[in-house]
Amino acid sequence: MNDFIDVLIVGSGISGLRAALEASKYSDNVKIISKLPVMRSHSVSAAGGINSVSVSHDSLNSFIADTIKGSDYLADQDAVSILVNHTTEEIKYLESIGVNFDKSDKAYSANKLGGAEFSRALNSSSQIGLSIMQRLYEEVKRNDIQILENWHVLDLIHKDGTCYGLIAFNKDHNKIKAFFSSIVILATGPAGHIYSNTTNSTNCTGDGVAIAYRAGAYLKDMEFVQFHPTSLIGSNILITERARSAGAYLFNKNGERFMTKYAPSSLELAPRDIVSRSIINEINDGFGLKDSKYDDYIELSFTHLSDSVLNEK
Structure with a gap:
């Protein structure tokens, strides 16, 4: 007979670990199941920062407005309000478990990222994802929450619209x-x-x-997939948005700073969908760079930035 679990979380990234810790307040029978070891989660690679109102001239209403505007006014506004209104307390929670956010004279050192009117992206030595994951993982272990690693979830167990658990495949022992x-x-x-x-x-x-869909769940907004505008050519390794926040420019093959055409006010710090679409437009119009190894790319230039700016950012 299989052991019964009160709350079973699939996934061991930031969301999964945080969900497990919250659930553990109400039950001592919480488990996490993950297809990979915890610290191989993609959450570890997050580098841009976590948004929160942190300067006196910013406000929750401005944060909400930026988020809705950044979605082309398609976001669920109630959901946006809930998200934004919980950010401050979540920052306080992360600090309470040991996440050290960058500060200057005891004030948060916030960066201005794409689509934001004010600087509100908090970071931790440019390794915000790693820092949060390490602290959450420590808390999960401290609370004796069991993590079942190397289990690939195949399907949910369900009947008449009710979920009763799941079926998973263990890659180490080749069993279901x-x-x-x-x-x-x-x-x-x-x-x-x-x-x-x-x-x-x-x-x-x-x-x-996929497993939710196979179980009959209704899916929503599947067309909204965000592609990060900048990466290293040929590797798909992300170049953090902090590069453009520090002042890096995007140039086409003619040396034109083309974001002046697409977003004359926000330029390289326009929302990511606008920057990505602008890059594709330039390439499709024949203004991409080419060389013997790679075709069609755009230049992200740091050459005008001082050493002090580059070292600081």
């Missing part, structure tokens, strides 16, 4: 097992690797969405 649970939370991350180009890690394959 059923896990029964009152509550299953899917926190499996993105699905970047269903596309030919992505800055997501290779384990981001959309498993959670």
